[in-house]
Each structure stands twice: as C-alpha cells, then as structure tokens.
Amino acid sequence: MSTILTDSHCHLNFEHLLNNLPQVLQNARENGVGYMLCVGVTIEKLPEVLALAHEHQNIFASVGVHPDEQKGHDPSVEELVQLAQDPCVVAIGETGLDYYRIKGDMTWQQDRFRRHIRAARLTQKPLIIHTREAAADTIRVLQEESAESAGGVMHCFTESWETARAALDLGFYISISGIVTFRNAESLRAVAVRIPADRLLIETDAPYLAPVPHRGKTNEPAYVRHVAEELAKIRGVSVDELARSTTDNFFALFKNARPESGAFA
Numbered sequence: 547m548s549t550i551l552t553d554s555h556c557h558l559n560f561e562h563l564l565n566n567l568p569q570v571l572q573n574a575r576e577n578g579v580g581y582m583l584c585v586g587v588t589i590e591k592l593p594e595v596l597a598l599a600h601e602h603q604n605i606f607a608s609v610g611v612h613p614d615e616q617k618g619h620d621p622s623v624e625e626l627v628q629l630a631q632d633p634c635v636v637a638i639g640e641t642g643l644d645y646y647r648i649k650g651d652m653t654w655q656q657d658r659f660r661r662h663i664r665a666a667r668l669t670q671k672p673l674i675i676h677t678r679e680a681a682a683d684t685i686r687v688l689q690e691e692s693a694e695s696a697g698g699v700m701h702c703f704t705e706s707w708e709t710a711r712a713a714l715d716l717g718f719y720i721s722i723s724g725i726v727t728f729r730n731a732e733s734l735r736a737v738a739v740r741i742p743a744d745r746l747l748i749e750t751d752a753p754y755l756a757p758v759p760h761r762g763k764t765n766e767p768a769y770v771r772h773v774a775e776e777l778a779k780i781r782g783v784s785v786d787e788l789a790r791s792t793t794d795n796f797f798a799l800f801k802n803a804r805p806e807s808g809a810f811a
C-alpha cells in the first residue's frame with residue numbers, strides 16, 4: 547500500500563462497529579486506512595473510546611458531548627480539561643450546534659459549545675465541530691470565543707462556501723464525508739473543489755452516512771477510500787496525492803497524534 551488514508555472522524559465504539567471490530571480494522575487496513583480518530587459523543591461512553599485508543603496505536607480519541615445529547619452528563623470546562631489530559635486524546639468534541647434535531651430555546655446548547663471551546667483553548671487541543679442548520683450561530687460563537695487560538699475542523703461539512711470561507715478564515719480545516727459521493731450532492735461537490743489542499747480532511751462518520759456504493763449500509767473506516775476517490779476525481783488529483791495531503795493535514799491539525807506510532811499497528 548503506497549499511501550496511507552486517514553479517517554478523521556468515526557465512532558468505532560458504536561454497536562455495529564464495536565461488535566465486529568477485528569473485521570472492521572482488517573477491512574480498514576486492506577483499504578490502506580492507517581489512522582482513525584474515534585470521536586466521543588458522551589461522557590458516559592468515553593471509557594470505550596479511550597480503551598480503543600489505548601489498545602490500538604493507530605486509533606486516536608476525542609472528548610466531548612454531542613450537541614444532540616440531552617440526557618447525559620453535561621461537563622464543566624474543568625471536567626473537559628481534566629478528561630482531555632489522557633495522552634490518547636487529540637481533540638475536543640464533537641461539539642457545536644444542531645438546530646435540526648432539537649427545537650426551542652437553544653441557549654443550553656450554545657453554553658455547552660462555549661465550554662468546549664474554552665476547554666480546547668486551555669488544553670491547546672483542537673475542536674471537532676458539528677453544525678447542522680446552525681451555520682451562522684456556529685461561526686458567531688467560534689468568533690466570540692476566539693476559537694482560532696485552539697483551531698479545529700468543521701466535520702461532515704455540508705454548508706455553503708461562505709460558511710467554509712468563514713471557518714477557513716478562523717484557521718479551521720474542513721472535513722468531507724461520504725455525502726460527497728451522493729448523486730444529489732452537487733452543491734457540496736462545488737464547495738469541496740474550492741477547499742485549499744492544505745486545509746482538507748476526509749472522514750466516514752461511521753457507522754452513519756456510508757458512501758456510494760455502500761449507501762444505506764453500516765459505514766466503516768475502510769469506506770473513507772470512496773470519499774478519497776470522489777474528491778480526487780473532482781479535484782483533478784491522484785488518489786495517492788489526496789491521501790498524502792489529507793493524512794499530512796490530519797497530523798498537522800491534531801498535534802498530539804503521532805504518525806510514528808504505526809499506521810497498521
């Protein structure tokens with residue numbers, strides 16, 4: 547395998563993937579996927595995420611509470627900072643705003659988002675941002691909280707070029723998921739071709755959002771290859787080049803992640 551792919555956002559501890567982990571990791575390896583970031587969404591399940599990162603040198607972890615999470619523990623800045631001390635933790639998130647799933651007064655979600663940004667600044671670990679139907683508020687909160695001093699990535703990006711531009715102006719990276727392979731995703735492809743090569747990441751968001759030709763099935767890190775192939779095609783570069791730049795970008799952003807720990811360990 548000449549060039550290593552990196553899945554910058556997946557949920558390996560979710561049921562379907564965790565139950566088949568040896569096969570999932572073998573499939574990743576056979577498709578040249580050397581590194582994975584297993585993203586935390588609750589405090590309750592964080593031990594599962596950390597265990598995966600401790601057991602596998604090529605799996606990294608993040609600490610955060612997803613904006614859609616309403617029942618679980620809502621950590622303070624100090625708790626987030628404390629939990630992020632684990633050396634396997636390379637990022638804070640996923641966090642952000644989601645006005646699609648939950649309606650009403652979203653002050654609580656914005657407060658949680660601000661706490662995550664403060665924890666990222668204190669730990670100097672970058673942010674993983676989830677935004678859905680909340681682009682303007684997401685950018686505004688990032689600006690108000692000086693998120694540029696922590697940096698981060700807009701994950702599973704589906705917003706406009708104006709939103710991408712605003713995030714890039716904050717020094718953020720943009721991560722593209724399997725949605726870019728969907729037939730009706732013309733507007734996302736139009737944005738994806740404009741993202742500077744040194745700010746682009748790729749992800750699966752597995753087990754969700756399986757790319758074509760696996761659409762509707764359980765997604766897994768191996769399928770990040772389809773994301774890379776589609777982006778390479780529309781950007782007019784080789785898959786090797788796309789893999790190389792996105793893996794380099796991953797380690798440039800997530801400075802606590804060490805490539806020398808071994809891609810296929």
Ligand SMILES: [Zn+2]
Binds near residue numbers: 640676677701702
């Ligand atoms: Zn998300």
Ligand SMILES: [Zn+2]
Binds near residue numbers: 556585640751
């Ligand atoms: Zn996610």
